[in-house]
Amino acid sequence: MKANTEDHQFVLQKSMTEIYSDWKAENQNTKLLKSKFLKMRPKNVKLQNQRKLIQCLCEYCENVNLKITAFNNFAVRKNQQHLRIRDKYEAINMILCEKNGEQFNKITCIEGKCVNCGTENLSKRMEPLIIANEEIKWQKWDFVNVPNHKTGKEIKKRQLVTFFTPAQQLFVQLLDELQFLLYHLFVASWQQNQFRQLNNRPPEKTVVLTMDFAENFSCFSQNEIQGAHWAKDSVTIHPVIARYQCKNQECNNSMVDDIIDIISNDLQHDVHAVQKFTEVIIKFLREERGIDVEKMFILSDGCAAQYKSKVAFLDSSMSEVDNNIKSEKAFYGSRHGKNRCDGEGGVIKSKAARIIRNGGLINSAKDLYQQCLCLQKELTNPDGTCNHNRRKLIWVERSNIRHVRPNRVCKTVKGTRSLHSVRGIGAGQIQVRKLTCFCGFCTATEHAEGTSSTCENEAVVGTWRSVNLNGFQHAKQE
Template structure:
């Protein structure tokens, strides 16, 4: 779009992808509009206006696009094409991205609605991995710089109403799991989800709504879905619903929590107060300095924060060969989008 904007007058320029998509939809957006089946809107009229506004469509312009390459999963690739070809590629891209953006907007609204109208006895649990913590030192030998150990950091954010009978204020509780296991696969995520459900039982919840992104290797693998199909049978006294955000849509409370924890640990190390070389040492530091607990009567006075360490031996492994020869069965009730009333 940047290459096209340079050929337009200032008042004709489209600065954001949201503005461009908005011009291709009706004022009152419906399902047919998003799925590009509406007769009253579409990409064609916008592309026609852009073509009419550009005088020389044979002019060659340099533009860039994120693409999969052999060197990396995604790389910024620079190309040169005529403006007519760039407009054609833009038309194809805009045709597909409308549904992507509107689904993200819908999910954001429903998440906010559930949070504001959360019933007593229900909890929202948002889970996500933070970037690994690098076990750096304030004073280190040169060779140590090239082989830092790492600690996996996985915050889980619980949002629920205060447990006291006459109190309806919202509690935000951060539970941060630390482990030396660096493989963020379905085995680790399944174990963490089980710990989250046990936490829900401790809180006396009737329903737990779990949110995460759609990372296929962590939360959307076949092993994870099989695990989800068994959860309700394993935990009949708590209703479990599972929600996946559209891929790569912004940040959540997990990211801010992980940033606070890692930044505090880094500052303690650089100040010479701590030496952190493992998940156990990080757990000991965080439990002593970053834990926030509520009082016995009412816990909504401050956000709560606690820590737990996961040992590699705590994580059950998945036997792939057994799954291939003896397919596991399970049932899941699935919806494309959810509406919270």
Template sequence: MRVLNDNLRNLFGKFQCEQSDVKISFTTFCRMRPKEFNLTQYISRNRCLCQKHQNMALLLKSVKAAGANVPLNPEDFIKRVQNNDINANEIMTGVKDDKVSYEQWKRVDCEDGKKRMKIVQHQVSRDELAAFFIKQTCEFQEHTQRIKEQYKAMSDLKHGLPPNHVIVQMDFAENFTCVSADEVQSAYWNQNSITLHPVVAYYKNDEGTLNHYSYIIVSDDLGHNSGSVFAFIQKLLLPQMREDIPNIKHIHHWTVSPSSQYRNKGTFQVVSDHMNLFAVSASWNYFESGHGKGPCDGLGGTAKRMADLAVRQNKCKIQDAKAIFEWGNSSQTSIKYLFVGSEFITEVRSDLEQKNIKSVSSVRHHENQSSECSINENYIVLLPRLSFW
């Protein structure tokens, strides 16, 4: 199945210019369109892509347009470089122009004082582009290698998961927006949002078979930060998991790595004192930036789709966090819904702030490194089996 990249009226004009001796009407031209070619309305947009992958794709596109013989797919390009089919140092020999332009996704300052991601165009000399291209190629090769190592580590951990160990993979979903089947105008402009935090817990039963439990943590607090994460673990996640999976001895946390949510001093403090707080040891692993998609994304999307469908079918009215929590537990699904109120989350944030954990200097990324943890004078010195990528 293919999709046209232009509308039929423009394509008909091009056809008339190229085939002036063929006389057909626009209606006949549309009727003769092959069925396997869909219209432009079926063109999809890709969202939440990896910034490093997209920047490499934009760079390859610009280099190829300038005359270099390179594939447009970043993954194919790296494979050919690793197989010595392409010499990255000789690619720019095909570029003849002295000035070359390329585009990159970057965070730029806007007029309102905020920073936003935009595609920025650069115009540089051929030598400057060659140096930048070599640098990007090396960084992208390391990026793809870390991704492969992480996915392999997760797969190996699932296959060799020790008894009484649990893998907890979690992530914030996009907030659920409360709507009604028949909604008045003023309600449309004052819609309520709900925080959804999907969690998937993997464990092995007595027969050694890998099973899992699916949880959706619901909250009326919209702050996606370390205080929320700590509250979710402290209030309901670990108590509920102990009820579902008895005799837990160690938890392997796997999350994405935004500093506002999981990779920060608050989370480091929690995991460093995990045994004292929850009577169970833990390690925390981070996925490479832009590549943390997994079962939590599907779990969150399924929950929101089912809730929206129930509202449209007039089976329930979801107007706040408690309503979706009650609906979720009453629906016939294997997903377990847990509720954490904003009051408790506010208390947890306050407790974390009172600990006055000071930030360490810039934490560099390391591959496959872990260490014991100790806290001295409110400084986190080392992190307990905390994987940086």
């Protein structure tokens, strides 16, 4: 709905030509030119090309949305429109206690330990639909066995599958998924809120690094021949958003937004590449930006191959040995890791596409790096004042990344998937907790296991728990 109108917006399911043909078939005795018919389209009815393509959604959230949509459609068919549920958030609020002015629900409600809230309110509201127990058509993103035409074997792929299920049975499934989803969404929202607080005001002598791999850029050319179309080179783009306090005393500790885009011809997106990129970034910040940094906070998604695994945790424990800097990692909620790095990857690729359309040549990763250097932003503005919105492109050669590091071997940390905060405290030693807190105490004070009694959110995030990374032999370090 537009902000300045009460008219709802609709998008056509067919082209105007198809709609005109259907109309003529139903109104054969009425003469109306196609041009006149097209002009009669209401302004709040949009053409098909204005429908957005929405992708990369969380399957847990989307499967709940699909069930809610099925019940809403069923409610309309039964003339019970008042029973429709607006979205997953309304459904979740119906099974929780009131927030009473707080930003989040009580953790006891989220974890299902509260005796005052539950599924009764939602069950009572949906009772007229459930007692009918008619079959409901609904859809779900589920694994389906499909043939692999190259190997001849069956593989599993997620596809949208249609089911017909009695209303009562489907409602039981919805309740089960809502119980899981409320904690899932709470974690996503909590982590985002903590990251926002940290980025707004990083402590002195620290840097906040938000990082993620962008989708690889595929090199192409203007007026490209057919043979070249099927043999494109790819380029790794790894944006990092660095936030830190400006070292210029005249800036009164203003925040610097330093975008660092790693460009590489190495296409192996793994934890070893991330470690190399991190080393390069810390060296750049110290030597070229001239900042005094003693600790880094790394914010990323929970991809096991890149950021959240035993090797990544081991790298964090060895951070002071490798880079003379303390390291704390925090992870977005599962399936909710979108951040500014996605947009920054688009900036690089959009610039490259414009260069190519204007006749520029980008045939390799090094070409992309050199052609996009014009996007860099200097340390000072034209008037001589300090520029707090910076951008730097850094080239990392494939040969400089060691994808086999025998000295970084350990056993998996139990419960890795449920951990959202990890920090290194020594070679082969880390501390972990289930959620992240960046309150003043947690960002400014080192405290031992189980003693974080002054943390503002201890009841929610838990206390730090020390973990020895078994299997790691520090004596073998090179």
